[in-house]
Amino acid sequence: MKILYITIVLVFRSLYPLYAQTGVLPQLDTNSKVVQPLPSNQAPDDVLKKLSDLIHAGKYPEAQQLAAGLLIAYPNDQRLIKAKALLDKLPVATAAPAGNQPGTNMAPAQPGVAQYTGIDKVEHNSLIELGREAQATTDLDQQKILLHKFMDESQPFLVKYPNDVLLWQLRAAAALSLNDIPSGYDAGQKLLASGMADNDPGIQSLLSQLNLKGMLDKQAADNIKRFTWLLGIWDVNFTWKHGNGYRGKEDFVLEGTSIEGYQINTATNTRSIEPDLRLVDLKSAEISYECYLPAPGTEDMYLYLHELGGGVHGWESELSAVFKGYSWYPSGWQKVISFTPDNAGQVVLIIPSQDYRQGSKVPTAQPVTLTLTKFNKK
Numbered sequence: 001m002k003i004l005y006i007t008i009v010l011v012f013r014s015l016y017p018l019y020a021q022t023g024v025l026p027q028l029d030t031n032s033k034v035v036q037p038l039p040s041n042q043a044p045d046d047v048l049k050k051l052s053d054l055i056h057a058g059k060y061p062e063a064q065q066l067a068a069g070l071l072i073a074y075p076n077d078q079r080l081i082k083a084k085a086l087l088d089k090l091p092v093a094t095a096a097p098a099g100n101q102p103g104t105n106m107a108p109a110q111p112g113v114a115q116y117t118g119i120d121k122v123e124h125n126s127l128i129e130l131g132r133e134a135q136a137t138t139d140l141d142q143q144k145i146l147l148h149k150f151m152d153e154s155q156p157f158l159v160k161y162p163n164d165v166l167l168w169q170l171r172a173a174a175a176l177s178l179n180d181i182p183s184g185y186d187a188g189q190k191l192l193a194s195g196m197a198d199n200d201p202g203i204q205s206l207l208s209q210l211n212l213k214g215m216l217d218k219q220a221a222d223n224i225k226r227f228t229w230l231l232g233i234w235d236v237n238f239t240w241k242h243g244n245g246y247r248g249k250e251d252f253v254l255e256g257t258s259i260e261g262y263q264i265n266t267a268t269n270t271r272s273i274e275p276d277l278r279l280v281d282l283k284s285a286e287i288s289y290e291c292y293l294p295a296p297g298t299e300d301m302y303l304y305l306h307e308l309g310g311g312v313h314g315w316e317s318e319l320s321a322v323f324k325g326y327s328w329y330p331s332g333w334q335k336v337i338s339f340t341p342d343n344a345g346q347v348v349l350i351i352p353s354q355d356y357r358q359g360s361k362v363p364t365a366q367p368v369t370l371t372l373t374k375f376n377k378k
Contacts, residue, residue, distance in 0.1 A: 184215030234372040242311030295331035
């Protein structure tokens with residue numbers, strides 16, 4: 001350990017002067033959220049300041065990943081090349097990065113760039129600049145917006161020019177940051193088919209990251225594409241033995257290899273912290289559909305409760321105060337009774353209700369039907 005510590009200190013001392021040269025690292029402008037790329041073949045000074053700060057703090061894995069990502073957009077920046085070479089000598093630099101820092105999913109590469117002319121060259125250069133801007137943005141929300149814009153705008157260009165390896169590398173890196181499995185799978189297949197993967201460490205690094213995140217799994221990619229229409233916000237109405245009405249909204253999002261739904265209480269304009277609906281195991285040919293039935297004291301969700309021969313419904317926070325001391329069965333994650341998309345652009349879900357008596361057959365004998373109608377599209 002002592003030898004490792006001395007190695008880290010020596011490399012750190014050799015790195016810091018690289019970034020402390022006069023005029024290289026001005027103070028970071030904290031009022032600016034988007035870093036402007038100046039000049040076009042050099043990484044922005046603000047981002048190099050961030051890299052220097054990571055090194056100064058001893059956060060070598062994060063520094064290594066940030067330097068690697070910037071090298072995709074700025075492959076001729078000698079400061080980045082030297083920094084990356086020194087960081088790669090540190091054994092700790094090969095560890096997985098902590099958190100999703102801007103650019104941490106990028107890997108170094110020798111870009112395979114086609115030769116374009118006219119408007120195609122302009123469009124290609126614009127896409128590269130957009131990719132650079134996304135990587136150099138230190139605000140994660142703004143980065144996400146720019147990455148989505150890059151993905152949207154690069155897609156039609158790659159339909160026309162499907163063999164641009166640099167753009168596929170950038171799309172693979174963006175897919176990692178966005179946790180976009182279908183896009184990551186498509187980019188991974190293009191990089192594998194390019195014939196450059198075996199000899200290019202940058203492409204190998206990207207493919208390894210895609211594989212670790214399950215983005216080279218064809219079944220998962222196909223299943224997610226199959227259910228892309230479900231993502232977004234839906235209006236929810238319910239019917240059951242003891243009444244019917246409007247429940248609020250449901251927001252479906254992609255979380256890894258699951259699609260999860262979160263309740264939105266439109267009366268209070270609040271979104272549940274935990275999901276209540278989900279499609280799980282999208283890596284499997286057999287997808288499971290599940291619903292979460294709340295227990296007393298659960299974070300606020302809607303409740304359909306049989307009690308004393310009748311039934312009540314409402315938000316858990318309201319009913320738990322009325323039925324203090326009750327336990328509700330079943331609770332936790334349960335299989336839905338049915339999940340049916342229909343021809344009118346709706347989804348019909350049938351889920352168990354709940355009872356205050358353990359072992360009661362009423363929840364499945366008198367289930368709740370949820371009818372979801374698309375509110376908007378993400």
